Amino acid sequence: MIIMKYSFLDKSLYEIKDKVVSGERLGFVDGIALYKSNDLIGIGYLADYVRRKLHGKKAFYVYNQHLNFTNICLNRCLFCAFSRDDGEKDAFALSIDDVRSRLMERINEPVRELHVVGGLNSSLSFDYYIELLNTIKEVRPDSTIKAFTAVEIDYIARIGGLSIEKTIARLKKAGLEMIPGGGAEVMSNRVRKKLFPRKIDSNRWLEIMEALHSAGLTSNATMLYGHIETLDERVDHLMKLRELQDKTGGFAAFIPLAFHSQNTRLSHLPGTTAFDDLKNIALARLMLDNFSHIKAYWVMIGERLAQVALSFGADDLDGTIIEEKITHMAGAKSAKGLSRAQIEYLISSAGFTPVERDSFYGKIG
Amino acid sequence: MNKLDRTIEKAASNERIDFTEAFTLLNEAELLKLAELANKKRQRLNPEPVVTFVVDRNINYTNICISGCLFCAFYCPPGHADAYVISKKELKEKIEETLSLGGTQILLQGGLNPSLSLDYYIDLLKFIKDNFPVHIHGFSPPEIAFIAEKSSMSFEDTINKLIDAGLGSIPGGGAEILVDEIREKISPNKCSANEWIEVMEAAHKCGLRTTATMMFGHMEKPEHIIEHLMKIRNLQDNTGGFTAFIPWTFQPDNTRIKVEKTTSVEYLRVLAVSRLFLDNIQNIQASWVTQGDKIVQTALVFGANDLGSTMIEENVVAAAGVKFRLPKEEMIRLIREAGYKAAQRDCFYNIIKPH
Numbered sequence: 017m018i019i020m021k022y023s024f025l026d027k028s029l030y031e032i033k034d035k036v037v038s039g040e041r042l043g044f045v046d047g048i049a050l051y052k053s054n055d056l057i058g059i060g061y062l063a064d065y066v067r068r069k070l071h072g073k074k075a076f077y078v079y080n081q082h083l084n085f086t087n088i089c090l091n092r093c094l095f096c097a098f099s100r101d102d103g104e105k106d107a108f109a110l111s112i113d114d115v116r117s118r119l120m121e122r123i124n125e126p127v128r129e130l131h132v133v134g135g136l137n138s139s140l141s142f143d144y145y146i147e148l149l150n151t152i153k154e155v156r157p158d159s160t161i162k163a164f165t166a167v168e169i170d171y172i173a174r175i176g177g178l179s180i181e182k183t184i185a186r187l188k189k190a191g192l193e194m195i196p197g198g199g200a201e202v203m204s205n206r207v208r209k210k211l212f213p214r215k216i217d218s219n220r221w222l223e224i225m226e227a228l229h230s231a232g233l234t235s236n237a238t239m240l241y242g243h244i245e246t247l248d249e250r251v252d253h254l255m256k257l258r259e260l261q262d263k264t265g266g267f268a269a270f271i272p273l274a275f276h277s278q279n280t281r282l283s284h285l286p287g288t289t290a291f292d293d294l295k296n297i298a299l300a301r302l303m304l305d306n307f308s309h310i311k312a313y314w315v316m317i318g319e320r321l322a323q324v325a326l327s328f329g330a331d332d333l334d335g336t337i338i339e340e341k342i343t344h345m346a347g348a349k350s351a352k353g354l355s356r357a358q359i360e361y362l363i364s365s366a367g368f369t370p371v372e373r374d375s376f377y378g379k380i381g
Numbered sequence: 382m383n384k385l386d387r388t389i390e391k392a393a394s395n396e397r398i399d400f401t402e403a404f405t406l407l408n409e410a411e412l413l414k415l416a417e418l419a420n421k422k423r424q425r426l427n428p429e430p431v432v433t434f435v436v437d438r439n440i441n442y443t444n445i446c447i448s449g450c451l452f453c454a455f456y457c458p459p460g461h462a463d464a465y466v467i468s469k470k471e472l473k474e475k476i477e478e479t480l481s482l483g484g485t486q487i488l489l490q491g492g493l494n495p496s497l498s499l500d501y502y503i504d505l506l507k508f509i510k511d512n513f514p515v516h517i518h519g520f521s522p523p524e525i526a527f528i529a530e531k532s533s534m535s536f537e538d539t540i541n542k543l544i545d546a547g548l549g550s551i552p553g554g555g556a557e558i559l560v561d562e563i564r565e566k567i568s569p570n571k572c573s574a575n576e577w578i579e580v581m582e583a584a585h586k587c588g589l590r591t592t593a594t595m596m597f598g599h600m601e602k603p604e605h606i607i608e609h610l611m612k613i614r615n616l617q618d619n620t621g622g623f624t625a626f627i628p629w630t631f632q633p634d635n636t637r638i639k640v641e642k643t644t645s646v647e648y649l650r651v652l653a654v655s656r657l658f659l660d661n662i663q664n665i666q667a668s669w670v671t672q673g674d675k676i677v678q679t680a681l682v683f684g685a686n687d688l689g690s691t692m693i694e695e696n697v698v699a700a701a702g703v704k705f706r707l708p709k710e711e712m713i714r715l716i717r718e719a720g721y722k723a724a725q726r727d728c729f730y731n732i733i734k735p736h
């Protein structure tokens with residue numbers, strides 16, 4: 017049994033503790049109370065309680081490779097440092113041959129998962145996406161392809177002139193096995209209007225996720241925080257995800273994404289602080305009682321804080337990514353890649369047991 | 382009840398913990414438990430929810446050093462192309478800039494340079510004091526021991542001469558790990574553990590306040606960390622002269638010691654145990670130069686109540702490839718976001734400007 021004897025500095029957390037210990041679901045007001053509290057240790061204890069019940073001392077990571085096939089994007093969201101207009105100096109789109117050689121560069125490494133995302137590039141056809149998946153499967157038959165956010169799936173359906181269901185079926189047949197959680201940002205129409213007006217709205221995002229889950233595909237979910245969103249909008253976002261998860265059970269992990277403003281049109285905004293990062297991890301662990309895994313994405317919060325986050329509700333450090341582009345273009349100070357030994361050392365020196373996993377949290381070896 | 386639980390209870394009830402108890406906590410306690418205990422101790426010793434910092438500049442008057450410590454990426458042997466002794470002009474500019482940025486003190490440190498005599502140091506201090514209203518926090522124990530030996534004077538006489546010339550307090554650098562077995566490996570030519578303690582004792586007797594530091598994460602074992610804390614605590618029981626304790630981690634890049642860099646969790650554990658063990662030292666400083674903004678903010682619930690300096694310049698650590706910079710405004714922001722009030726302090730931890 018796990019005991020929690022901590023005397024909370026923030027007395028309002030006692031009520032939440034009772035709920036957590038008895039397994040009662042937290043509500044909107046609980047979420048707000050947690051965000052507003054500065055009893056960071058208390059919040060950590062609550063999240064760690066849940067984390068331990070689910071995973072004990074295990075901490076997962078995956079040996080993965082990121083592949084960004086194009087940075088040309090029609091949406092040009094204000095918070096995005098990665099995207100470019102067609103014709104801009106450092107705009108790129110990888111040909112299928114480029115993709116093949118990218119994969120071949122690391123063919124001797126035991127890569128278990130390929131994380132494949134790109135912009136909405138009008139010069140790429142429906143067939144390109146199919147070929148992209150076919151090629152990856154051909155070069156890497158034993159790796160899982162985790163590709164295309166819901167935003168891209170919507171776009172692929174449009175350029176293919178197909179329904180979402182048919183599109184998903186085609187992509188699945190070509191090798192798609194899992195969907196990353198990006199593109200929801202924070203599910204608020206107010207924020208959408210200001211920061212990502214051209215991107216699909218939250219209803220559509222949820223609809224696509226539901227369709228993916230019904231087609232038997234697993235996905236992740238994310239939340240981009242630390243820009244102009246309010247605490248209410250954050251909690252609301254988490255509750256919407258929880259609701260869909262009740263219905264489909266198709267989400268594998270939730271990943272809070274800390275906003276990096278450098279090189280974006282929101283560069284006046286300061287970065288997130290450790291308190292906010294750790295609270296977002298802990299809140300996710302506490303609110304999302306129907307999600308198995310909470311990921312501390314070290315690329316965004318730095319490997320040093322991600323290590324600490326293992327005691328604040330996170331059970332997964334993502335991957336041994338090499339050559340991460342999207343966040344580093346926005347000025348992330350984290351390392352560009354971690355080796356397996358480095359990630360295992362981060363985990364074990366924090367007192368946890370490293371478990372290498374596949375995309376679906378199966379243990380490797 | 383097992384040893385760990387007994388120790389936790391003892392620490393929670395504010396009793397002094399001994400060597401083996403500190404060892405048990407460092408090795409076995411859960412991270413959040415250490416935070417809880419250290420935070421409680423912090424609240425007992427510093428009940429106000431205030432986090433302080435100082436605006437100062439680190440001035441390295443020379444980088445020539447005969448010590449050749451294995452972990453040092455800063456020094457140059459005499460005669461090296463990059464070797465320097467600071468000019469008065471440069472010194473003047475640096476201090477003027479410090480004062481114009483609201484700075485109140487300078488941290489004056491340098492290598493063990495065989496061509497400098499006691500007169501050089503006295504002249505340096507006098508020059509600064511004659512020209513600027515600035516507090517001089519200068520010369521760590523290895524420098525004092527070096528100057529004393531060169532002038533064949535006792536530590537006390539040396540320190541008194543420096544005080545007369547304007548020295549205001551002594552930084553706790555050069556302590557590394559106060560265990561000779563380790564010092565012989567990483568800094569064989571530097572003062573011994575005993576000499577370090579003796580310099581500090583002499584300084585406290587002469588009426589100077591000092592800080593104490595610890596650099597860990599190289600060749601030491603956990604018991605050496607506790608031994609270090611023990612030596613500091615014993616001296617503090619006698620003199621009460623330490624204002625603050627500052628643990629920081631060895632930065633292996635560009636140095637001759639090849640080890641894995643200490644992780645943030647390891648740092649936070651040592652920080653928390655330091656807060657618990659050093660019950661007679663008022664302030665614990667988090668090291669943003671080695672830890673970065675996110676971990677020092679986290680450190681505020683692991684016993685730290687001070688963020689040190691806004692450091693306008695930090696040559697020694699910068700040379701080892703660390704690039705963390707934290708301007709004053711950013712420091713204030715992260716203190717506030719953690720729910721504390723921010724305040725600028727002087728060298729003696731008096732608040733001079735609340736923010």
Ligand code: SF4
Pocket residue numbers: 089090091092093096097098099134135136167212215
């Ligand atoms: S966030 Fe995605 S959709 Fe928005 S501009 Fe960047 S790449 Fe395009």
Ligand code: SF4
Pocket residue numbers: 446447448449450453454455456491492493523568571
């Ligand atoms: S750490 Fe100090 S004493 Fe050692 S080599 Fe560097 S400057 Fe000299």
